[in-house]
Amino acid sequence: MSTTVEITEERHSMLPPLSRAVPALVVAFGVLVCVTQNGYELAGDEYFFLVAGDHLAWGYADQPPLVAALARLSDTLMPGSRMLLRLPMVLAVCAGILVTALIAREFGGRRKVQLLAAAAFMLSTYTLVHTRAVTTDAIDMACWATVTWLLVRWTRTRRDGLWWGIGLATAFALQGKYIIGVFWIVVALALGLAGPRDVFRKPVVWLAGLLAALSTIPSLAWQARNGWPQADEGPAIWADAEALGGHLVFFPSLFSWLGIAGAALFCWGTWWLLRHGRDNRFLGVVLLVVVALVWLVELRRNYLGGLFPLGIAVGAVQFGQLAERKRWLWNGTALPALGLTVAVLLPALIPVGPGWLSGVNRYLLPDHRFDWDGLAVAVSEVVRQVPESERDTTVVIAGDYWRSSVLERLRDEHSLPLVYGDMQGSYFFGPPPPDTRTVIYVDELPEPLKRSCGSHELSRTFIDPHTSPVHQEQTHTPIHLCRDLRVPIDRLWPELRHTTLPWDGRE
Numbered sequence: 117m118s119t120t121v122e123i124t125e126e127r128h129s130m131l132p133p134l135s136r137a138v139p140a141l142v143v144a145f146g147v148l149v150c151v152t153q154n155g156y157e158l159a160g161d162e163y164f165f166l167v168a169g170d171h172l173a174w175g176y177a178d179q180p181p182l183v184a185a186l187a188r189l190s191d192t193l194m195p196g197s198r199m200l201l202r203l204p205m206v207l208a209v210c211a212g213i214l215v216t217a218l219i220a221r222e223f224g225g226r227r228k229v230q231l232l233a234a235a236a237f238m239l240s241t242y243t244l245v246h247t248r249a250v251t252t253d254a255i256d257m258a259c260w261a262t263v264t265w266l267l268v269r270w271t272r273t274r275r276d277g278l279w280w281g282i283g284l285a286t287a288f289a290l291q292g293k294y295i296i297g298v299f300w301i302v303v304a305l306a307l308g309l310a311g312p313r314d315v316f317r318k319p320v321v322w323l324a325g326l327l328a329a330l331s332t333i334p335s336l337a338w339q340a341r342n343g344w345p346q347a348d349e350g351p352a353i354w355a356d357a358e359a360l361g362g363h364l365v366f367f368p369s370l371f372s373w374l375g376i377a378g379a380a381l382f383c384w385g386t387w388w389l390l391r392h393g394r395d396n397r398f399l400g401v402v403l404l405v406v407v408a409l410v411w412l413v414e415l416r417r418n419y420l421g422g423l424f425p426l427g428i429a430v431g432a433v434q435f436g437q438l439a440e441r442k443r444w445l446w447n448g449t450a451l452p453a454l455g456l457t458v459a460v461l462l463p464a465l466i467p468v469g470p471g472w473l474s475g476v477n478r479y480l481l482p483d484h485r486f487d488w489d490g491l492a493v494a495v496s497e498v499v500r501q502v503p504e505s506e507r508d509t510t511v512v513i514a515g516d517y518w519r520s521s522v523l524e525r526l527r528d529e530h531s532l533p534l535v536y537g538d539m540q541g542s543y544f545f546g547p548p549p550p551d552t553r554t555v556i557y558v559d560e561l562p563e564p565l566k567r568s569c570g571s572h573e574l575s576r577t578f579i580d581p582h583t584s585p586v587h588q589e590q591t592h593t594p595i596h597l598c599r600d601l602r603v604p605i606d607r608l609w610p611e612l613r614h615t616t617l618p619w620d621g622r623e
Contacts (some may be wrong), residue, residue: 118442118606119427119466122528127419130190130224130613131221131222131224131432131585132221132225132226132230133180133227133231134217134218134221134227134230134456135217135226135227135228135230136227136234136439137227137231138213138217138231139213141213141231141234141235141238141366142210142234142238142505143216144212144215144313144388146206146207146210147239149206149247150199150203150206151199153198153199153202153248154198154199154513155489156198156249158198158201159163159249159250159494160486160517160518160519160521161249161250161251161431161518161523162201162250163247163521163522164486164517164518164521165183165184165186165187165250165527166185166187166191166201166521167187167520167524167525167542168187168523168541169184169185169186169187169188169191170188170295170524170597171232171545172184172185172188173544174334174335174337174340175335175336175337175463176338176347176541176544177337177342177346177348177349177540177541177543177544177615178345178346178349178540179252179292179293180290180291180292180293180325180332180335180344180539181291181295181334181335182251182252182255182288182292182421183204183251183252183255183292185447186204187201188249190203190204192481197589201250201490202249202250203247204246204250204583205246205247205249205250205254205255206247206472207248207256207495207550208246208255208257208258209246209257209258210566211242211256211258211261211262212237212254212258212261212424212425213237213243213256214239214245215261215262215265215425216233216234216236216237216261216263216424216425216428216429216544217230217233217234217429218231218232218480218622219233219261219264219268219425219426219429219430220233220234220266220429220432220433221268221438222265222268222272223391223429223430223433224433225432225433225436226428226436228430228446229432229433229435229436230432231605232432232435232436232450232454233334233347233428233433233516234426235430235433235454236375236377236378236381236428236432236618237378237424237425237428237456237576239375239378239380239454239457239458240373240374240378240424240463241256241302241372241373241374241375242373242374242375242418242421242424244412247420247466250368251418252292252293252420253418254337255288255289255292256289256292256293256295256296256421256422257424257425258386259285259286259292259296259422260287260289260296260299260421260422260423261424261425261426262285263282263285263289263296263299263422264422264423264425264426265425265426266279266281266285266401267282267399268396268399268426269451270282271312271395271396276318276320276321277320277597278316278324278365279320279321280320280324280327281348283323283324283325283327283328285387286300286324286325286328287327287330287331288331290328290331290332290335291331291335294332294346294424295419296410299402299422299468300325301405302401302402302405303398303402303601305405306398306399306401306402306550307400308400309398310397310398310400310401311397311398312398312410313396323348342544343616344409345544348418348615349615350442356368358468363411363414364411366411366417366461367411369417370407370420372415372527373417373420373421373447374420374428375457375560376453376456377450377453377454377455377457378424378428378457379591380430380431381427381428381432382424382427382428382429382431382434384430384431384434385403385426385427385428385429385430385431385432385433385434386400386403386404386430386431387400388426388430388431388434388521388532389403389430399426402423403423403426403427405565406420406423406426407420407423410538414441418436435450437445438440438571438611441541443544486518486580486582487580487581487582488522488526489579489580490580491502491519491522491523491525491558491578491580491593492522492526492529492530492532493530493558494532494576494578494593495512495523495530495532495558495578495595496530496532496574497529497576498556498575498576498595499512499532499556500553501575502556502595502597506553506599507533508553509549509552509553509554509623510533510549510552510553510554510556511533511534511535511536511548511552511554511555511556512532512533512534512536512551512556512557512558513535513536513537513538513548513555513556513557513603513612514535514536514537514538514539514542514558515537515539515557515558515560515614516537516539516560517537517539517541517561518539519537519558519559519593520535520536520537520539520542520595521537521542522560523539523558524526524537533556534548534604536548536612537613538562538609538612538613538614539613540615542600543609543612543613547605547606547609547611548604548606549606550605550606551603552604553599553600554597554598554599554600555569555597555598555600555601555605556575556595556596556597556598557595557596557597557598558593558594558595558596559593559594560597561574561594561598562612562614564585564608564612565598565608565612566598567600568598568601568602568603568608569598569600570572570596570599570600570601570602571598571599571600572595572596572597572599573596574594574595575594575595575596575597575599576593576594577595578593578594578595579591579592579593
């Protein structure tokens, strides 16, 4: 027993101090992105989270309730504040940057190495994107990164109390996404394959897992009550992957997500863990298997963001050890790689609104430049075509959750009737009133609704002036006018439900 204690204390004493420059870098980055948030308009997902917050529940069709609850809180405290709305994402990304340095420290990385790891992750496209919009990904990434840091720390110190922190981080992640469950399946298989296998004999591990599992009861109960809609999200996920190029462009797009320096360090770190990781070899297996799984099944590349800090940190440590023998590497490769990364991402780093850049494209960030206000104006013009006597029984239904969310948030400003959505989470906010007689449908008119209309016409097509090569298919939005509905809308509602967009293969 005394020998074990001595070995543990020796390992702990060998841990380098945390670089003071890392917290300073994290704070500077956080302040920069916070003070520049007003330069980026709300994205479609952000409108959805705000509307989901207005319909607060224990779960939604494609996610647990955490992000919607945070959006509701920010909209209550400071309505219309983009900075407060995105603040949880900024804090999560900043936590990820700090944890990247902490992982490097766990592997023996000194101050300069910790700073390199933090800077490489900070300058990845992934971090920039996820500080500029509300998503489930940023919080998920921070939780995964925290879990991997605590796993690395446990393998070094064997302090079983760390498993309570691992359980809490997992429980928190499960309030935003369920995907960390796949991570833990792969971790369990990797531990069984590469060890340390004694982890399965520790009661605290199972108790921490139970804690995480119990935290999902409210959201899973909501899923059960509503027919497990999360299980229907596969087609939408695969359609997104195909829209981004599928298998062929997965790895180039993944490396662009990581950034120039981050991609090189991530690959190096994964290789080192597999070859020389000893007690941490199972994490190398996890990195390799999860990346392969996301590629093979054609899942979204952003699911991998939580593993970026681990791969980058280990790669930075190995670079630092090599640079101790070949000192020219710092000035000859590390600094140029970071400098080139900054140059490539410069359009995304400039702290001004998109209008200041004239014709320069800024597609790295989620500033999709959709003319949401113009869409609301177009719909309001169609509303005015409806006789005054019919407007009390008129509703607007949008065929994708972005547009339904935008129109609902802008409804009062543009004097629109009640707005509903029949896609994904919007569908579960409820159907229009049973006495609905006229529907203004924003999108291609679905066949069930077309059959049920006494008359229907394409009233107009809204053409968004803010075109984007990433979203060309969304430039033209048809607006249909359906009158004299022959079937009560609440009976028709289940037939209108869908999870994919027309250009993703919806009939």
